[in-house]
Amino acid sequence: MTATLIDGTAFAATVREKVAAHVARLKEVQGVTPGLAVVLVGDDPASEVYVRSKGKQTVGVGMNSYEHRLPAETSETELLDLIARLNADKDVHGILVQLPLPSHLDESLVINAIDPAKDVDGFHISNVGRLGTGQKAMVPCTPLGCLMMLRDQLGNLSGLNAVVIGRSNIVGKPMAQLLLGDSCTVTIAHSRTKDLPDVARRADILVAAVGRPNFVQGDWIKPGATVIDVGINRIPAPEKGEGKTRLVGDVDFVAAREVAGAITPVPGGVGPMTIACLLANTLTACCRAHGFAEPEGLTA
Numbered sequence: 001m002t003a004t005l006i007d008g009t010a011f012a013a014t015v016r017e018k019v020a021a022h023v024a025r026l027k028e029v030q031g032v033t034p035g036l037a038v039v040l041v042g043d044d045p046a047s048e049v050y051v052r053s054k055g056k057q058t059v060g061v062g063m064n065s066y067e068h069r070l071p072a073e074t075s076e077t078e079l080l081d082l083i084a085r086l087n088a089d090k091d092v093h094g095i096l097v098q099l100p101l102p103s104h105l106d107e108s109l110v111i112n113a114i115d116p117a118k119d120v121d122g123f124h125i126s127n128v129g130r131l132g133t134g135q136k137a138m139v140p141c142t143p144l145g146c147l148m149m150l151r152d153q154l155g156n157l158s159g160l161n162a163v164v165i166g167r168s169n170i171v172g173k174p175m176a177q178l179l180l181g182d183s184c185t186v187t188i189a190h191s192r193t194k195d196l197p198d199v200a201r202r203a204d205i206l207v208a209a210v211g212r213p214n215f216v217q218g219d220w221i222k223p224g225a226t227v228i229d230v231g232i233n234r235i236p237a238p239e240k241g242e243g244k245t246r247l248v249g250d251v252d253f254v255a256a257r258e259v260a261g262a263i264t265p266v267p268g269g270v271g272p273m274t275i276a277c278l279l280a281n282t283l284t285a286c287c288r289a290h291g292f293a294e295p296e297g298l299t300a
């Protein structure tokens with residue numbers, strides 16, 4: 001059996017359509033336009049690409065996009081001043097500080113300076129705590145996108161065995177919380193997990209977020225399982241020509257698709273959903289700020 005492909009690019013387009021329709025209504029009925037501020041410190045070329053793509057998609061769904069590009073040598077005080085201004089700005093409903101920050105800046109300090117209501121990444125300590133205690137939170141975009149794809153694919157997740165490989169604050173831990181929220185039996189596995197292939201083989205839902213190319217092998221997968229590949233790894237691709245590269249996930253896709261029931265590809269899986277969920281979160285933040293009804297199907 002060959003697995004169903006979960007088309008993240010197509011799914012992200014439907015999420016953006018929902019967001020755009022809701023934004024159009026907000027503008028017409030309430031006279032409010034959601035706004036997203038993206039802050040990029042330094043000039044990492046990969047970050048440049050994401051920030052440009054986010055800006056374009058933000059405008060594409062009818063929202064306002066505010067980009068702040070600061071030099072790599074920006075001081076912590078300068079960055080905190082900008083965040084304070086964005087926190088106070090009524091036209092800004094979402095704030096994203098692109099990570100990683102240059103090493104002289106304290107990431108937790110900076111993230112926790114964002115107004116939690118505007119923290120569309122869901123990285124603020126208050127949102128982390130809210131998610132963990134089942135209170136209304138801003139939910140990190142990548143896990144939210146994964147949850148949307150899983151619900152779409154499987155319907156009800158209740159009682160399923162979910163194994164998350166990876167324990168990062170931005171993917172593994174919040175993903176586990178969301179799966180628990182949907183009543184899965186959740187295991188968080190990682191590099192020190194004993195008998196990892198056996199643990200993975202118990203999963204009805206397997207989420208791979210380890211950041212190692214082709215780490216998860218085909219024989220780690222339970223036949224029929226749903227596999228979500230969060231990895232985005234750039235590896236050399238000499239077959240495309242000298243010095244060329246290609247993107248691969250954390251899962252050996254060719255082997256896994258022969259075993260899994262459904263699987264996300266890389267590229268075209270989780271990545272596009274991450275940006276779509278950023279737009280969804282910005283809309284949600286705007287609705288909450290104004291006391292408007294929240295968009296349906298776009299939150300956890």
Ligand SMILES: Nc1nc(=O)c2c([nH]1)NC[C@@H]1CN(c3ccc(C(=O)N[C@@H](CCC(=O)O)C(=O)O)cc3)C=[N+]21
Pocket residue numbers: 050096097098099100121141232247266267268269270271272273274275
């Ligand atoms: N505060 C913060 N929040 C983030 O959400 C955040 C961040 N910092 N720093 C960088 C990472 C990376 N990230 C991606 C988003 C979309 C794709 C994406 O759409 N990828 C395409 C491929 C793009 C390509 O071809 O390079 C895909 O998977 O199909 C990838 C990576 C968000 N990040």
